[in-house]
Amino acid sequence: MGYTSLDNINVDIYKRWLINGRDLLIHRGPDDKGAWFNNEGNVGLGHRRLSIIDLSVLGHQPMFNVNNDLCIVFNGEIYNYLDLKKDLLAKGHILKSDSDTEVVLAAYSEWGNNFMNHLNGMFSLAIYNLATNRILLVRDRAGEKPMFYSIFKNTLIFASELKALLLNKEIGNKIDKDAINCYLSMGYVPGELCIINGVNKLPPAHALEFDLNKGNIKKWKYWSLPEIDENVLKGALDEKSLVDELEYLLEDSVKRQMVSDVPLGVLLSGGVDSSLITAMAARSGNKIKTFTVGFPEHSKFDERSHAKLIADYFSTEHTELNASDVSIDLLPRLARQYDEPIIDSSMIPTFLVSQLVRQHCIVALGGDGGDELFGGYGHYDRLLILQKNAAKIPNIIRTSLSFLSEKYLPVGFKGRVWLQSLNQDLNNGLPLIASYFDTKTRKSLLEKGNFTNVDSVRKKLFPSNSDIIQRATRMDFLTYLPEDILVKVDRASMLNSLEVRAPMLDFRIIEFAFSKVPTSLKTTTSNRKIILKKLVAKVLPESFDQQRKQGFGVPIGDWFRKGEWNTFLKETLLNSRDPIFNVDIVKKIIEGHEKGYNNTERLFGLLMFELWRKEYGLTLN
Numbered sequence: 001m002g003y004t005s006l007d008n009i010n011v012d013i014y015k016r017w018l019i020n021g022r023d024l025l026i027h028r029g030p031d032d033k034g035a036w037f038n039n040e041g042n043v044g045l046g047h048r049r050l051s052i053i054d055l056s057v058l059g060h061q062p063m064f065n066v067n068n069d070l071c072i073v074f075n076g077e078i079y080n081y082l083d084l085k086k087d088l089l090a091k092g093h094i095l096k097s098d099s100d101t102e103v104v105l106a107a108y109s110e111w112g113n114n115f116m117n118h119l120n121g122m123f124s125l126a127i128y129n130l131a132t133n134r135i136l137l138v139r140d141r142a143g144e145k146p147m148f149y150s151i152f153k154n155t156l157i158f159a160s161e162l163k164a165l166l167l168n169k170e171i172g173n174k175i176d177k178d179a180i181n182c183y184l185s186m187g188y189v190p191g192e193l194c195i196i197n198g199v200n201k202l203p204p205a206h207a208l209e210f211d212l213n214k215g216n217i218k219k220w221k222y223w224s225l226p227e228i229d230e231n232v233l234k235g236a237l238d239e240k241s242l243v244d245e246l247e248y249l250l251e252d253s254v255k256r257q258m259v260s261d262v263p264l265g266v267l268l269s270g271g272v273d274s275s276l277i278t279a280m281a282a283r284s285g286n287k288i289k290t291f292t293v294g295f296p297e298h299s300k301f302d303e304r305s306h307a308k309l310i311a312d313y314f315s316t317e318h319t320e321l322n323a324s325d326v327s328i329d330l331l332p333r334l335a336r337q338y339d340e341p342i343i344d345s346s347m348i349p350t351f352l353v354s355q356l357v358r359q360h361c362i363v364a365l366g367g368d369g370g371d372e373l374f375g376g377y378g379h380y381d382r383l384l385i386l387q388k389n390a391a392k393i394p395n396i397i398r399t400s401l402s403f404l405s406e407k408y409l410p411v412g413f414k415g416r417v418w419l420q421s422l423n424q425d426l427n428n429g430l431p432l433i434a435s436y437f438d439t440k441t442r443k444s445l446l447e448k449g450n451f452t453n454v455d456s457v458r459k460k461l462f463p464s465n466s467d468i469i470q471r472a473t474r475m476d477f478l479t480y481l482p483e484d485i486l487v488k489v490d491r492a493s494m495l496n497s498l499e500v501r502a503p504m505l506d507f508r509i510i511e512f513a514f515s516k517v518p519t520s521l522k523t524t525t526s527n528r529k530i531i532l533k534k535l536v537a538k539v540l541p542e543s544f545d546q547q548r549k550q551g552f553g554v555p556i557g558d559w560f561r562k563g564e565w566n567t568f569l570k571e572t573l574l575n576s577r578d579p580i581f582n583v584d585i586v587k588k589i590i591e592g593h594e595k596g597y598n599n600t601e602r603l604f605g606l607l608m609f610e611l612w613r614k615e616y617g618l619t620l621n
Contacts, residue, residue: 001025001159002045002073002126004135006215009155011041021164022046028075028160028494036062036071043128043135043212047073050497052363053081055261058097065105066094069130072108074101075160076123076145077501079256084118108136116207116222120256120507124160124202133212141223142369142505143204143482146490148340150199151217156210158202161491162339165199166616172198175580175613175620181454184437184445187343187605188483190461195340196618204482223507225474226515228465235518242516243534246509250535253506254280254365263361265289267353267500268318270306272376272532272546273367277503279539281365282314289361290316293353295323295554306545313541321356323349326554328568335611337495342484343436343605345556350492358498368485369504372477373513375522376529379433380469384525386418387426387468398422406440411589412597430462430471434480436602444585450620469519477510557600560593569603572610580613580620581606 001021003014019035026033029048037044047061062073078084081100084107089095093106100121107115108127113136122144128135137158139147149158152170159165174197179189192200202208205223210216231237254277258264266281268274268290281288292307304320311318326348334347357364371377390398405419420438421431443451463474486502493500503509521531533546559565573579573586586606593599612618 001047001157001164002128002135003043003155003157004128004210004212005042005153005155006212007154009042011037015041015044017168018044018046021159021167022048024164024167025159025161027497030497032060034061038130045071045073045126045128050362050499051262052077052499053100053259053261054098056097059099059101061101063099063101063105065102065109066096067109070105070109071128071130072101072105072125074104074123074125076121076125076140077257077499078104078119078121078123079253079259079506080120082259113207113209114222122501122505126158135210135212137202137208137210138222139202139204139206141205141507142477142486142502142510144486144490144502144505146487147202148194148199149202149208151210152198154215156217162194162196162199163336163616166196166339171196173616173618174198175618177450177620178452178454178457180446180450180609180620181442181452182457183341183343183609184442184605185435185454186432186458186479186483187434187436187601188480188487189340190457190479190483193457201340204478225463225477226511228467228470229515232516232518237516237518239521239534242521243531243538245512245516246531247535247538249506249509249512250276250503251280251283253503253509255284256506257365257501257503258284260363262363263289264363264365265291265357265361266316267357267364267366268292268307268310268316269367270303270308270310271367272529272536273370273504274307275310275540275544276370276532276535277365277367278310278314278316280503282316288314288316290318291321291353291357291360291364292318293321293323293349293356295349309541309543319360321353323352323356326352328564331568331608332611332615334492335608336615337491338487338608338612339616340487341605341608341612342487343601343608344484344488345554345601345604347488347492348556349554350488351495354493354496354498354500358496362497363499363501364493366489366500366502367504368489368500368502369481369510370529370532372473372481372485373504373510374517374529374532375469375473375519376532377476378528380472380523381525381528382418383426383431383433383468383472384523386421386431388525390422390426393422406438410592410597411437411441411602412592412599414598426468427466429459430468430475432458436605441585445581447580447582447621450580467519469523470514473522474514477514556604557593557598560590560600560603566594569607572607573603576610578619579610581610 029050031051032049035046045062078100081103085103088106116138123140124145124147126137148162176197179193179195182189208219290311294304402423409416424431463471465471
């Protein structure tokens, strides 16, 4: 985290803010801490370190280069740092440590504002150039590592988590109206929007430079998803060659991401993605550690037998961990940690997994990214079915069915969202399948002055591809992945000081998936993740169940219907002194859930938002 300012700021106040904010993030780095301020006190950088590479004091941050004219704070890992180090040494750079952080500094020194294009990794970083008096913020391509910032009164402040910014008195306590409407609609706040008014997120694959001489701010996108290869459109690519190329890329990515000076393991659920990661890791020649978390009290969510099949096949050092029943007391803790809330109850088992695995290792490889890159979500094949069948229905009937379903079917009624999607342009647009609260419901939930139509926010993010699966997978990569999946994993793992890496999100695999893999090898009306399953057939045991798709969760929907969870839900949402959600509407949603409608995620979203709002003392008006 850090600050820079052109104004005559109160240096003592800002120094205290930086130290307090830094130490509020101790969970992100319990091993070391550091701070640096320039002589004038108008530039400050702070860092908490989770030691992974080069555990010596030479890895301490903030870190200076050998010329003492560049200073960096860096969160993440660079997986090609050894290759870069070799190249940079050949170019005459002097490197004193074995740290990837020092390599990043040398890369910036060599390539300037294009240095990030040479990095393969997950990162959120800031570099202050003392010679030019400019500071540069950069975030990785997929958005694995977070960056929040705010600009006011010729001052820039930034941090990895929003809670650190909220300590600064210049940041108010107002919730952004567009952001809360996006949250209720999509389940997250997309792009550069932030839930707090006056704060922004630096989007994935973006950089921001602040010139302290002139006060100029420049923001740009340094990388984009590639367009589909012409040979793919012509059907000229060989299927076997594609599977072989994917195998090579995944093996190399896993190999690079297994570099660590601390204990490392693989999160093995027994699904396609984590099993393939395990297969590639086993090729390293070393005995690898794998971890599976079981839920003995909830057999539906227990995947230990599937994971054991893979662990036995590759002779891993396998550990089965048992998660105990979830206490309600965990929810306020998670609401505090997810300081920009998301609607995703799987943050609960993700936290439990991270908590248990951290007792055995400090770094873990996971399978995130496979669904977005290779068409793994259930709504992909349903979109193809919807597109095919909707074309047979006259437009006036489709529009009428959509209108009537929204008006008369209760929230949580099975199939309601799909019926609402019938009025969408399926040849150019993209229906919001995971819509938690539609326009009508949001208008009822929020006071009149707080409702905003967020369709335009989402449409700005629409990919222009003519193929609906290309549009859907790209849209999910640009929105759902960085704003939900990666947020969920980062905050849950970092709360336990565990670093989780995602080999599927190596930028070479991302570019391969979106430029070379045709829709026919991603999703059809009857199958998903097709190219991954072809690789499965090549490297995993024959008895592996390719079609199994178990969502990662706990039975929170059942818990909300009775007992202490039901009581806590009602006390929090219905008995608030200053509710921002219409209590009568919330009560109807709870009653619908108790009758059997599926409002699990909707209620979780409302509950966590209210807990979050109270934790940070925020208001909407």
